Amino acid sequence: MRNYKGQSRVIIESVIPEINNGQYYAKGIVGKKIRVECDLFGDGHDVVNGSLLYKHKNARSWSETPLIFDINDHWFADFVPEKQGIFEFKLEGWVDHALNWQYELKRKVEGKQPVNVELLDGVNYLNNILKKASKTDKKYLEKGIQLFNEGIQNPETIEYALGDKLLYLFKKYPVKEFKTIYDNDLKVYVDRQKALFSSWYEFFPRSAGDYTDTHGTFKDCIKRLPYVAELGFDVLYLPRYIL
Known part of the structure; x- marks a missing residue:
């Protein structure tokens, strides 16, 4: 696994599609969904997260879509190639400290424990994503920072901290600290629609x-x-012959 700053707490393995450790290309069709799957897990009980990055070989920038948890450490993501050619893709994984904070906060609230200190800790996680958030999302995050800084455990603050909107923003603007990148270079050859099926007429x-x-x-x-x-018939086949 390749990782930044020499630290890695996430493992990525059992990638699909992958043929001979990336030696051969998988195959796809223009306009048809390509599903990428993997097993992704951490070294403890912290919440992990991941993403799929993909691009046409000639493109300059990568497109990114989050990995979706399925079952038993199994994750997947889909992308749809819009043109023929070779597409590259890679997988990233990391321990998501913001999601971990929200998960542990929920457990403590359910256990009726005081969480005033945890709310103050939450300010750091909101500040981490504030700079890259959109204008609308920024206003929502600033409201949370104000609530958490008060350090008061009241229904409004708890509802905000455990709400789906904040969960959505943590996933929308992930902080990939010490991320792991899957080792092998993975590619898919995307063929034209006609490669799916053709009727050949020969004479x-x-x-x-x-x-x-x-x-x-x-x-x-x-x-x-x-x-x-x-x-x-949609394909005409003219055999080669020697005069």
Whole structure:
């Protein structure tokens, strides 16, 4: 696993699609969803998170989509290639301290324990994402910072801290501290729609003539195209032969 600052607490393995450790390309079709799966887990009980990054080989920037937890440390994410060619993708994983804070806070609230100190800790997690948040999200985060700084455990503050909106923002603006990047370079060759299925019609150009005493030509083949299309074929196969 490759990681930043020499620290890694997350393991990524059992990646699908991956052929011979990335030696060969997986295959996809333009416009059809490609699902990437992996096992992702940490070294303890902290909450982990991950993302899938992908791009066309000629693109400069990566697109990113979050990994979705499935079951038993298994995660997945989908992307839809919009054009033919080679697509590169990679997987990242990290211990998500903001989600871990929210999870532990919920457990303590359910256990009717005081969480005044934990609310003050939450200010750091909101500040971490404040700079990269949109204008609307920034206002929402600033409201939380004000509530948490008061350090008062009241229903409004607890509802904010454990709310789905804050969970959504933590996932929207993840802080990837000490992230792990999956080792192997992974690629998918995305083919055109026609690669899924075709009906082939085969005939020899020399037999396509109108007369029995002369060889057919490519112009004679053109005359047959409406007939071939009427039969429902979409690929014309002309075998190579030696005169």
